[in-house]
Amino acid sequence: MAVAFYDLNSDAGLKNLDDYLLTRSYITGYQASKDDVTVYAALSKVPSSKYVNASRWFNHIDALLRISGVSAEGSGVTVEGCASIPEAAIATPPTADSRAAAADDDDDDVDLFGEETEEEKKAAEERAAAIKASAKKKESGKSSVLLDVKPWDDETDMKKLEESVRGVQMEGLLWGASKLVPVGYGIKKMQIMLTIVDDLVSVDDLIEEHLTAEPVNEYVQSCDIVAFNKI
Structure with missing residues (x-):
């Protein structure tokens, strides 16, 4: 069970x-x-x-x-x-x-x-519709994704890089935990978790149209998918 x-x-x-x-x-x-x-x-x-x-x-x-x-x-x-x-x-x-x-x-x-009034019936119908819509939304598939976000160089402000990445907001996207990982020569990359609703967000589009486009690309050189798991 x-x-x-x-x-x-x-x-x-x-x-x-x-x-x-x-x-x-x-x-x-x-x-x-x-x-x-x-x-x-x-x-x-x-x-x-x-x-x-x-x-x-x-x-x-x-x-x-x-x-x-x-x-x-x-x-x-x-x-x-x-x-x-x-x-x-x-x-x-x-x-x-x-x-x-x-x-x-x-x-x-x-x-x-006793018997419901017309207003009560209407309210009950609206609640039922909301519950049905919520249930339908829950049926949408979700995925958990881990991204590597790479800066331009060792002088990139990693705090502003993270702020610019998290600043990308859209329906079906939820940002999670992040951490900095040393790459070499004083350069660090950011690894960040995110959860997406598959029907609403494409990871490839998120990277191409938002995370490596203006204004985020002022700090972000590239993004790579490290892990992708269906939830």
């Missing part, structure tokens, strides 16, 4: 992840897989050090992605967001009993408040 996590950028979601990783090195199986990349990409930042297991796991996956990428398929994982998660929630999908109980609660609500 595929593992599911909820609202990973909340304290409750991070605690669940931390508890889950207490006895595990990876999200599923005994090697890093695309399941780890999926959860990694869902986190907006490095987990706080108080979440020892989650922080340890995140840094390990981050290092793997920087060095060699992750290619194992994994067993399947789902990451969902929600407004709040009970402290007792665990990283597994809802049971059939809980879904049935929720359905019973919904029926009770209808009985209590």
Whole structure:
């Protein structure tokens, strides 16, 4: 059965992840897989050090992605967001009993408040349409990419280089962690992670039309794809 996590950028979601990783090195199986990349990409930042297991796991996956990428398929994982998660929630999908109980609660609500007004029906239809659109968007494939970004020379301001790269913003693009790597003769290159929605962003177009074009090319000489993994 595929593992599911909820609202990973909340304290409750991070605690669940931390508890889950207490006895595990990876999200599923005994090697890093695309399941780890999926959860990694869902986190907006490095987990706080108080979440020892989650922080340890995140840094390990981050290092793997920087060095060699992750290619194992994994067993399947789902990451969902929600407004709040009970402290007792665990990283597994809802049971059939809980879904049935929720359905019973919904029926009770209808009985209590009677027939819906036209405004309520319209609001319900709008919510349903929004949920459907959100679900459709979630079905879009995502990829995790590691880029090598090379400056012109050793006098290039690497801080401004990073700012100019991160300044490229578009729908379906999310910048991640970065670091400077010595190349030689005092020159450093920047390695940076990014997550893209495949239907919205092409990495080749991103490099050609934005990262090596004006005004970014004032600092960036070239960009190369180091690792590319489907999420």
